[in-house]
Amino acid sequence: MPPIAKARRSGSYTGTNLWNRARTQLGGVILFAVLLPTVVLGFFYDDFLQAAASQQTLLGVTLAASLSVLLVRNISLHPGIKSAFFAFPSVLICFALTFSLFLLFRIEYGRALFLTSGVVTLVWLYIVEIMVERGPALSVGIVPFGEVSMLAGVSKLELHWLSEPKAETDYDMLIADFRADLPDDWETFLADCALAGIPVLHVKQLHESLTGRVEIEHLSENSFGSLVPYIGYLRLRRGFDFIAAALAAVLLMPVFVMVSVAIKLDSRGPVLFRQARIGYRGAPFQVAKFRTMIADRNEEDARAGAMTLDNDVRITKLGRILRRTRIDELPQILNILRGEMSWIGPRPEAEVLSRWYESELPFYRYRHIVPPGITGWAQVTQGHVAELDQVMSKLHYDFYYIKNFSPWLDALIVAKTVQTMVTGFGSR
Structure with missing residues (x-):
């Protein structure tokens, strides 16, 4: 029998090490973020451990800390991720949700234990992720x-x-x-x-x-199963999309008004730009965006007119700001309410471009298996593209999203979208 390799024990991202890393994180938060603060507070406050509020809070912070570990671990599975960066939003979300349940059901709780546990959980997860990221290749x-x-x-x-x-x-x-x-x-x-x-x-x-890319060269080697993502999660997300869009429409109404006025003052033309795009299961629909280009342009070539180039001269001064911050995408909340789009998914392409890409790129139509979104894995990873070779690369990112379709990947995309809005990555 030939000599075999040995598994090097390092901070690598193999399945075994991911599991060991999760156990380290979970064991650490239970010990340092739950048990230790409970013992310390019990030492300084009489009958702390016997109080109903303390016992209920103990269960709550155990749940929140465990969910934080679970969220960070599942986000870490995806490529190009600095997990330490996502430790803070993960802990904040999990502890905020648990705290909201306490308030909603009017459950007594201890503020000191909640706050201490949240801070220690964040510190511990951050330390572990930093150590992993600085590990050997x-x-x-x-x-x-x-x-x-x-x-x-x-x-x-x-x-x-x-x-x-x-x-x-x-x-x-x-x-x-x-x-x-x-x-x-x-x-x-x-x-x-x-x-x-x-x-x-x-x-x-x-x-x-x-x-973070899935390349398909032959139909026989696709790994999408029946080429249909998990229907249960699709339906659940549709309900969340509608509720979130309805709330956003109400809360962002002042922003819509101010941006509309600014567009009118900046250049002539309508406030909204409408365009036919290809959506879920290949069905065309009309997308709505804040207008960011001059309105009186005449393009003889419809395909060229649908493309946005680097430093495009058609973009207005205000339009560049709206594109960089992605504010121009907000009117697509209307498309979400109508069920034509989701918050997260492959970006819908203009119909004229989509038909062109379908004729030139193999398997392009498969990206319509999930609803299109305002933001997506390709957008936060690669940015805006238009040329065929770039679109092919973008298609591989879309396939990765479809193959790994899950709430964990959606949560990661939301966090990276916030980062993208701040940095302006990929805008044109």
């Missing part, structure tokens, strides 16, 4: 057959190209192209490594997890 053994060269340009990897079916050092995982015709001795080597507990992954599997 993944040590990956590459079986030199097939299309494994796609990993050459991926960061965060320490690549070791194997010349024979044996390992001279320890690896976090081994990578091979399972579609390639591997020699018998290499197949035996990989089988032995897998039996020894070493992760052996298909090259595309690792590439997707590190780049």
